[in-house]
Amino acid sequence: MSKDYYQILDVDKSASQEDVKKAFRKLAQKYHPDRKTGDEAKFKEVSEAYSVLGNEQKRKEYDSYGRTFAGGQQGGFGGGFDFSGFQQGDINIDDILRGFGGAGFGGGQRPRRGRDISMDAEITFKESIFGTEKKILIAKVSKCSECDGSGAEKDSEMETCTACNGQGKVHETRNSIFGTFQTVAECSTCAGVGKVPKKKCKACAGAGVRKQEEEINIAIPAGINDGEMIRMGGLGEAIKNGQAGDLYIKVHVAAHETFKRSGANLVVEVPLKLTDALQGTLYNLTTLDEKKLEVKITPMKKTEEVLRVKGHGVPQGSVRGDILLRLTVSLPQKLTSEAKKLVGQLKEHGL
Ligand SMILES: [Zn+2]
Ligand SMILES: [Zn+2]
Known part of the structure; x- marks a missing residue:
């Protein structure tokens, strides 16, 4: 966990969504760069924290894995920062955030980048231990294959965009509780290029991108844990005149009927008959990779014992974890x- 968002917002881990919002509002007003008490770095930090904790889904991911798939940690500020967490219908927070999209906030325009997308993949327990490859079919906005992203028909000439007079940018005035902001926004007509095709590509209506089905190969590494995320750079949504977002695959591992995972080890529950526990026995173990082993169980000294079968566990480079038999x-x-x-006779023997 690189940053403790709870500490940044000064709230408890058990704080309600309402309390998180209140804490953010207080700190955002305090640190807003237009304020006397302003501190741009702190403001960005609390905004980043709120973009995660203020969103129930992301907060859950952050609590479980210490990260989110499209949260502040990934792109950081300035790179694909996700503002969706702020749309809580709160006019103050909204205003504050509008204020730093443009000139009022150091003038830094964030690079154009497509949306990150996430998908779920279900795999078996065995696949999670030894790794696997999955083909998935995904419908997403990607570069138009007809015009290769230009948005123009093959023989079309380009002409100056009339919406921005070829500047690629438009000026907007926005009001907020802290005053009026002049913001420079990218021209939506030409996507910042300044030119538009005379004849638009028919497949994408000039957008340069369109929703298309794509088959993607995912290499799932050996030893992946349930809930872990795989990031595939550039396989998110495409955007005209910009960089594509990333694709995040959240892996769900189905439970196994015999084995449970514990770090590099695989755990098997072995209930033994009273007599086998007293006298010892041989246990037939089939490993996850279908090897048959005969494990010698010596007479137990306690009602619960763990027997370690070396190797045969989760692969870790060239070595493997162990199988633990919980007797x-x-x-x-x-x-x-x-x-x-x-039993009565056993009792006479002091048992
Ligand atoms: Zn096209
Ligand atoms: Zn334009």
Whole structure:
């Protein structure tokens, strides 16, 4: 966890969404660069923290994994910062944030970048241990294959964009609770290019991008944990005249009926009959990669013991973790009258 967002907003981990919002509003007003108490770095920091904690979904991801798939940590400010978390219908917060899209905020325009997208992939337990490849079909906005992203018909000439007079930028005046901001925004007609094609590409209507189905190969590495994310740079949504976003695959690992994972080790629960626990026995173990092993279990000294079978666990480079057999004594639910007599004799032996 690179930054503690809870600490930045000075709220408890158990704080309600309402409290998180209140804390952010207080700090945002305090640190807004237009204020006497302003501090641009601090303001960005609290905004980043709020963009995660203020969004229930992202907060959950942050709590579980210490990161989010499209949150502030990824692109950081200035690179694909996601403002969606701010659209909470709160006019003050909205105003504050509008204020730093443009000139009022150091004038830094963020680079054009397509949206990050996320997908889920289900894999089996075995696939998670040994790695696998998955083909997925995804419908997303990508570069138009007809015009190769130019938005123009093949033989079309380009002409100056009339919306921005070829500047690629338009000036806007915005009002906020801190005063009026002059902002420079990219021209939406020409996507900042300053030129538009005389004849637009028919497939994408001049947009240069369109929703298309694409088959993507995902290499899922060996040893991946349930809930882990794979980032595929540049495979997110495309944008005209800019960089494509990233694709994040959240991997869900199905439970296995025998094995559970514990770091590099695989754990198997082995309930033993009372007599096997007392006398020891041989246990037939089939490893996750289908190897048959005969494991010698010596008489147990306690009701619970862990037996380590070296290797055969999760691959870690050239070595592998172990299989841990968790032995427990399984007491009989019923005794025949003969068995009861024998237990009586055991009792006479001090057992
Ligand atoms: Zn096109
Ligand atoms: Zn334009």
